[in-house]
Amino acid sequence: MALNIDLTMIWAVIIAFGVVMYVLLDGFDLGVGILFPFAPSETSRDEMMNSVAPVWDGNETWLVLGGAGLLGAFPLVYTILLPALYIGVFLLLAGLIFRGVAFEFRFKANKSRYLWNWSFAGGSTVAAFAQGAVVGAYIEGFETASKVYIGGPLDWLTPFSVMTGFGLLAGYALLGATWIILKTEGRTQEWAYRLVTPLLAVVLTVFAVIGIWTPYVDPFVYDRWFDNMSTIWLLPTLTLFCAWRLWVSARLRYEGQPFVWTVAVFVFTYLSLLAAKWPYVVPPTYTLWEAASHPGSQLFLLIGVLFVTPIVLAYTTWTYWVFRGKVGADAGYH
Amino acid sequence: MELDPVLLSRMQFAFVVSFHAIFPVFTIGLASYIAVLEGIFYRTANPEWERLSMFWTKVFAVVFGMGVVSGIVMSFQFGTNWSSFSQAAANFMGPVLSYEVITAFFLEAAFLGVLLFGRDKVAPGVHLFAALMVALGTFVSSFWILATNSWMHTPDGVMYFSGMYQVTSWTEAIFNPSFPYRFAHFALASFLTGGFVVAGVSAYYLINNRAVSANKKALSMCMWMLLIATPAQLVIGDMHGLNTLEHQPTKVAAMEGNWERQSGAPLLLFAIPDQANQTNHYELGIPGLASYLLKHDVEGEVPGVSEVPRAEQPPVAIVFWSFRIMVGLGVLMIGFAAAGLLLRLRGTLYSNRYFLHGLRAMAVAPFLAVLAGWITTEVGRAPWLIYGEMTHAEGVTPSLTGGMALFTLIGYILVYAVIFVSGLYYITQIVRAGLEGEVTADVEDDADRPMRPLSAAHTAFDGDGPEVRS
Numbered sequence: 168m169a170l171n172i173d174l175t176m177i178w179a180v181i182i183a184f185g186v187v188m189y190v191l192l193d194g195f196d197l198g199v200g201i202l203f204p205f206a207p208s209e210t211s212r213d214e215m216m217n218s219v220a221p222v223w224d225g226n227e228t229w230l231v232l233g234g235a236g237l238l239g240a241f242p243l244v245y246t247i248l249l250p251a252l253y254i255g256v257f258l259l260l261a262g263l264i265f266r267g268v269a270f271e272f273r274f275k276a277n278k279s280r281y282l283w284n285w286s287f288a289g290g291s292t293v294a295a296f297a298q299g300a301v302v303g304a305y306i307e308g309f310e311t312a313s314k315v316y317i318g319g320p321l322d323w324l325t326p327f328s329v330m331t332g333f334g335l336l337a338g339y340a341l342l343g344a345t346w347i348i349l350k351t352e353g354r355t356q357e358w359a360y361r362l363v364t365p366l367l368a369v370v371l372t373v374f375a376v377i378g379i380w381t382p383y384v385d386p387f388v389y390d391r392w393f394d395n396m397s398t399i400w401l402l403p404t405l406t407l408f409c410a411w412r413l414w415v416s417a418r419l420r421y422e423g424q425p426f427v428w429t430v431a432v433f434v435f436t437y438l439s440l441l442a443a444k445w446p447y448v449v450p451p452t453y454t455l456w457e458a459a460s461h462p463g464s465q466l467f468l469l470i471g472v473l474f475v476t477p478i479v480l481a482y483t484t485w486t487y488w489v490f491r492g493k494v495g496a497d498a499g500y501h
Numbered sequence: 502m503e504l505d506p507v508l509l510s511r512m513q514f515a516f517v518v519s520f521h522a523i524f525p526v527f528t529i530g531l532a533s534y535i536a537v538l539e540g541i542f543y544r545t546a547n548p549e550w551e552r553l554s555m556f557w558t559k560v561f562a563v564v565f566g567m568g569v570v571s572g573i574v575m576s577f578q579f580g581t582n583w584s585s586f587s588q589a590a591a592n593f594m595g596p597v598l599s600y601e602v603i604t605a606f607f608l609e610a611a612f613l614g615v616l617l618f619g620r621d622k623v624a625p626g627v628h629l630f631a632a633l634m635v636a637l638g639t640f641v642s643s644f645w646i647l648a649t650n651s652w653m654h655t656p657d658g659v660m661y662f663s664g665m666y667q668v669t670s671w672t673e674a675i676f677n678p679s680f681p682y683r684f685a686h687f688a689l690a691s692f693l694t695g696g697f698v699v700a701g702v703s704a705y706y707l708i709n710n711r712a713v714s715a716n717k718k719a720l721s722m723c724m725w726m727l728l729i730a731t732p733a734q735l736v737i738g739d740m741h742g743l744n745t746l747e748h749q750p751t752k753v754a755a756m757e758g759n760w761e762r763q764s765g766a767p768l769l770l771f772a773i774p775d776q777a778n779q780t781n782h783y784e785l786g787i788p789g790l791a792s793y794l795l796k797h798d799v800e801g802e803v804p805g806v807s808e809v810p811r812a813e814q815p816p817v818a819i820v821f822w823s824f825r826i827m828v829g830l831g832v833l834m835i836g837f838a839a840a841g842l843l844l845r846l847r848g849t850l851y852s853n854r855y856f857l858h859g860l861r862a863m864a865v866a867p868f869l870a871v872l873a874g875w876i877t878t879e880v881g882r883a884p885w886l887i888y889g890e891m892t893h894a895e896g897v898t899p900s901l902t903g904g905m906a907l908f909t910l911i912g913y914i915l916v917y918a919v920i921f922v923s924g925l926y927y928i929t930q931i932v933r934a935g936l937e938g939e940v941t942a943d944v945e946d947d948a949d950r951p952m953r954p955l956s957a958a959h960t961a962f963d964g965d966g967p968e969v970r971s
Binding site: 224225227228230231232234235236237238239240242243245246247248249250251253254256257260261263264265267268271272275314315316317318319320460461463464467468471472475478479482 | 566569570572573574576577579580581584585587588591592593594595596598599600601602603605606607609611664665667668671898899900901902904905908909912913916919920923927
């Protein structure tokens with residue numbers, strides 16, 4: 168039994184790490200896509216795409232690993248969330264496919280380039296919105312009976328999840344904008360600087376609404392925040408602090424700091440969310456341990472993951488190192 | 502009309518998995534071919550081998566990229582449409598499918614980039630090693646996928662306990678009874694696919710007098726390989742069939758169109774199976790041959806579909822005809838391989854235009870054969886999802902409605918149509934550009950190092966305008 172608990176905890180950390188890696192890494196890629204139609208010029212668009220081109224597909228693979236890893240370690244999460252989010256998952260995948268194909272073909276296209284621009288922007292926007300709505304649906308919880316989802320096809324689509332959808336759209340756009348600040352110069356960079364304040368305002372508004380709304384619709388979350396765990400308040404406080412640092416560093420025209428602070432905003436928001444739901448992994452009913460697969464299966468998979476993850480991380484770091492520095496409109500990708 | 506979520510989910514899974522499968526079945530064979538080309542180049546230092554390798558690596562990059570994009574969808578299908586099955590089988594299927602993802606991850610992280618972009622950045626031996634590892638990696642990927650699939654046909658090494666299978670022996674579950682045969686059959690199918698595509702494209706270039714010397718080499722080695730691999734596939738396929746007879750007799754009965762258990766069963770060349778009346782119309786067969794093939798005795802007893810209740814019968818017509826399409830194409834492939842030998846002996850392998858045009862057309866044959874083979878084995882398992890244990894109806898997502906399934910089925914068809922048309926169109930552009938563009942001196946700069954498969958190709962997507970800035 169001791170083994171069971173340990174493995175489940177290890178897997179919870181691995182999956183949580185995988186999710187946050189995906190959100191941060193694909194987040195800025197998607198953000199660049201969301202901002203794509205609003206770029207000041209076609210040259211800016213080339214720069215923006217160049218800045219993510221070398222890394223985006225590595226970023227996306229975290230999603231595939233997350234999907235497969237969930238089935239291996241927490242099958243109940245996989246088999247309740249995917250049916251509950253059926254339509255949303257389709258939109259997410261369709262968006263990611265259009266986004267991915269656009270990456271491949273836009274640079275090779277001449278006449279048809281505008282089509283790939285739309286495919287890139289539309290795909291990124293749909294995928295980001297769908298992910299945000301998934302977060303909202305997750306916070307609201309799923310209707311289940313004896314380990315099976317029993318709700319309707321559009322239960323996930325509520326005013327609340329639409330709001331979180333727009334919230335994540337703004338959040339990814341913010342990650343994208345600060346990434347663009349980091350990777351470009353001149354007109355494109357200046358344009359990105361000007362986006363920080365309005366995007367941050369949207370993100371904080373949604374953050375505030377979630378913070379006020381959820382404790383009042385969910386007694387469990389209410390207790391968590393107002394009764395039994397006072398240290399939990401540290402997390403939203405840190406989120407707000409990072410948001411303030413982000414705003415300041417963008418005003419002072421720092422190049423690297425805005426991205427770092429945005430990442431920190433995401434991390435602390437994410438941790439706040441985890442802390443509010445802990446230990447429920449299929450809210451409001453099932454805990455991590457109820458959702459876990461057999462310890463033998465968790466162990467079997469853990470061996471491979473522990474072997475490969477360091478290699479993948481090293482490779483990812485190396486790729487980012489190789490592509491460090493500013494991109495031009497025609498460098499970095501053909 | 503009531504929409505059936507089970508049927509629609511099956512159609513959707515068949516569609517996305519077929520669409521996905523055609524890419525890996527080609528890349529697995531092609532990766533091995535590239536490794537061989539790199540090996541010969543390493544030994545001989547003849548730049549023609551390198552040109553061939555560079556050209557086919559470019560094609561490989563595009564097809565691999567398409568496989569990855571379409572594969573993302575696969576990792577979510579099990580949960581969205583088959584959640585009860587996924588929940589029950591998760592202890593086995595989750596880790597095994599994750600190992601496939603890990604393999605692909607590792608492969609991409611470590612070796613694919615070196616193969617695609619490292620030609621002039623690493624020592625030739627390292628590049629060859631990367632090519633070998635990519636070839637090996639594609640096999641390891643298919644190993645995990647086929648282990649899962651085979652387990653659904655011949656489940657083993659597990660125990661059902663409070664709603665979930667628990668693995669009692671990983672070796673027995675992974676190396677389940679049908680796995681070795683399925684794996685060998687699929688591996689050979691990949692070689693046939695790679696071989697006939699390369700042969701077909703080389704034939705196209707020879708017809709047009711392009712890069713003649715290199716393409717002769719490519720065609721020649723393909724024809725030697727196919728001369729061994731096509732009959733070998735017949736033997737392996739036969740062994741796979743006998744294994745199926747042992748574990749899934751009803752599937753074999755459906756493949757043979759045999760309704761009643763009988764000795765001296767004929768091999769049917771043509772028939773219209775009639776499931777409602779449990780009989781065939783317009784039968785045309787060779788007496789005793791099915792018995793001979795399955796039991797190695799013309800009087801051998803062959804099982805019949807009617808032995809199991811109707812509710813447990815697969816749709817015979819689909820299994821019967823897809824099996825015939827697969828075998829027919831396989832025989833055609835053997836014929837082409839043999840004709841190649843004949844023409845080679847006569848010295849007209851590279852000049853016989855009928856043969857070369859025929860080879861061009863044959864480039865699609867292995868894809869059709871692979872899909873027909875998958876339809877035979879998967880539809881033949883019906884109504885079982887896990888053979889003898891869980892039916893499709895039991896495995897489907899309980900909350901799934903017909904409308905939802907129809908919505909996503911149409912959606913995936915539309916999305917995939919866009920990728921498929923773009924990808925196929927782009928590959929034809931690469932083939933049209935040909936080997937002539939492959940200069941062995943490096944013209945790429947460091948900017949090409951992104952590990953994204955398609956950036957290994959530089960051909961313009963749409964014909965007009967200047968060559969893409971490279």
